[in-house]
Amino acid sequence: GNSVTQMEGPVTLSEEAFLTINCTYTATGYPSLFWYVQYPGEGLQLLLKATKADDKGSNKGFEATYRKETTSFHLEKGSVQVSDSAVYFCALSASGTYKYIFGTGTRLKVLA
């Protein structure tokens, strides 16, 4: 079946450090891939998405590239800020299905 695996957290970084959160997936066909962010006490918000191989999604300095050969969609940011502290979820929507499959989430804490 379809699934998403992302690195366990928490991840603790100093401000301006480089961020990578790993995400790999298993799916039939060509899924769409998403990163969502959840700030404390809030719902999930879409951060970025990609719909086909080699697509790069980007938003607010975050980037992720859809890698079909490695079935990965790693999230990166060159310089994190305290305000980026949140939980990040990788997700997929597989073609022909009606559902979104989420990873377990990775908590990021950025220290000033």
Add this chain to the structure above:
Amino acid sequence: NAGVTQTPKFRVLKTGQSMTLLCAQDMNHEYMYWYRQDPGMGLRLIHYSVGEGTTAKGEVPDGYNVSRLKKQNFLLGLESAAPSQTSVYFCASSYSPGLSDTEAFFGQGTRLTVV
């Protein structure tokens, strides 16, 4: 534009009590979902609906029932609450998952505690 609205935001129930969580969306989306979020488990799909009058089971449906009598509303019911149902519940909606790059839109969540 309100998006996806969940009520209530917080609730404490005693074991055995019943309650209904309401989700409303104003984006004319066909697809709606109920997830629960637990520490270390991520989001798990409880039930979903692909259109008005339809419902289907997700990954963890036991102990819950749903109804989609109107396109804009998706109700989640707990008939006899148990402590294992203590969780944060999220409703989401989508225009057309799996067929395009459309994302799911989420509500703010309902924090439910069963004592």
